[in-house]
Amino acid sequence: MLLAQSSSSDHTDHAEVGIFAEYFRLSDPSPTRNFVGLGGRAAFNLHPSVQIEAEMGYDFERNYTTTFSNGVTTADVQSRLRTLHGLFGPKFQTDSGPLRIFVTGKVGFENFTVTNLGAPAGFTNAVGLGSSATYFALYPGGGVEAFAGPIGVRAEIGDNIFFNNGMHNNLRVSFGPQFRF
Numbered sequence: 001m002l003l004a005q006s007s008s009s010d011h012t013d014h015a016e017v018g019i020f021a022e023y024f025r026l027s028d029p030s031p032t033r034n035f036v037g038l039g040g041r042a043a044f045n046l047h048p049s050v051q052i053e054a055e056m057g058y059d060f061e062r063n064y065t066t067t068f069s070n071g072v073t074t075a076d077v078q079s080r081l082r083t084l085h086g087l088f089g090p091k092f093q094t095d096s097g098p099l100r101i102f103v104t105g106k107v108g109f110e111n112f113t114v115t116n117l118g119a120p121a122g123f124t125n126a127v128g129l130g131s132s133a134t135y136f137a138l139y140p141g142g143g144v145e146a147f148a149g150p151i152g153v154r155a156e157i158g159d160n161i162f163f164n165n166g167m168h169n170n171l172r173v174s175f176g177p178q179f180r181f
Contacts (some may be wrong), residue, residue, distance in 0.1 A: 013180040016043045018154055020176030023083040024056050024083060035059035035083055039174065043091060051091040052153040053104065057174070066097055080133035085160060087139050098152075103142040110137040130151075135162040145178055152178040 015042070024035040039057030061082050084177045089106030095159060141158020153176070160172040 013150070014045050016051070016178050016180045017041070018176055018178035020057070020154070020156075022172060022174040024057075024059050024085075024160065025171040026083065026087040033081070037083070040098040041084070049093050050105065050133070052089070052091065053091045053106070054088045055085075055106075056087075057085045059085075079161070082113050084113065085109075085137065085139075087137065089139070090100070093145070098147045100147075101142070102145065104139070104156075104158070106139040106141075108137050108139070110135050110160065128154075135164045137162045139172070141172070147178070147180065150180050152180065155179045 019038070019040050022037050022039055024037065026033045027033060037057055037059030039055060041053055041136050043051040044055035045077035059082060071087075085108065087106035087108035089104060091102050091104040093100045093102040113133075139158050139163045141156055142160075143154060143156035145154045146153050154174075156174045161169045162168050162170070
């Protein structure tokens with residue numbers, strides 16, 4: 001009986017973990033701002049083509065260059081705004097082979113923090129969700145994963161929607177390595 005069970009199941013991957021770099025285009029409320037950040041995710045199989053996935057991404061503050069009316073003088077200004085995304089939900093994928101196409105729909109939060117702290121302390125402050133603005137978020141997205149054994153790469157694009165006096169749609173793109181086991 002054990003032999004029959006082990007030979008009938010060729011799906012040996014039961015979970016995935018990954019890290020990613022992300023581009024987040026905060027387009028609403030305006031003005032449009034582009035952020036880059038880092039994040040991580042973990043997923044567990046419910047079925048070979050269905051996973052439950054949780055992820056968190058942190059986008060660093062950015063600088064703006066302002067040109068004055070004389071056209072020659074410029075000034076750099078720090079925004080001090082950082083974003084933190086925490087999302088959880090199902091991922092539906094084509095198969096557990098080397099190339100997977102997937103769609104996902106997640107719920108969670110979008111957190112906006114304004115701080116003078118550097119990146120490590122700013123992240124710790126944002127995760128605490130203390131003196132910041134946190135909103136309910138939805139994330140429909142999709143992408144592709146390519147694996148060579150247990151090591152792969154994942155590219156994803158989606159609409160990071162948060163709710164604050166209405167719905168605010170924002171583009172989010174992520175890319176990075178995945179490990180399945």
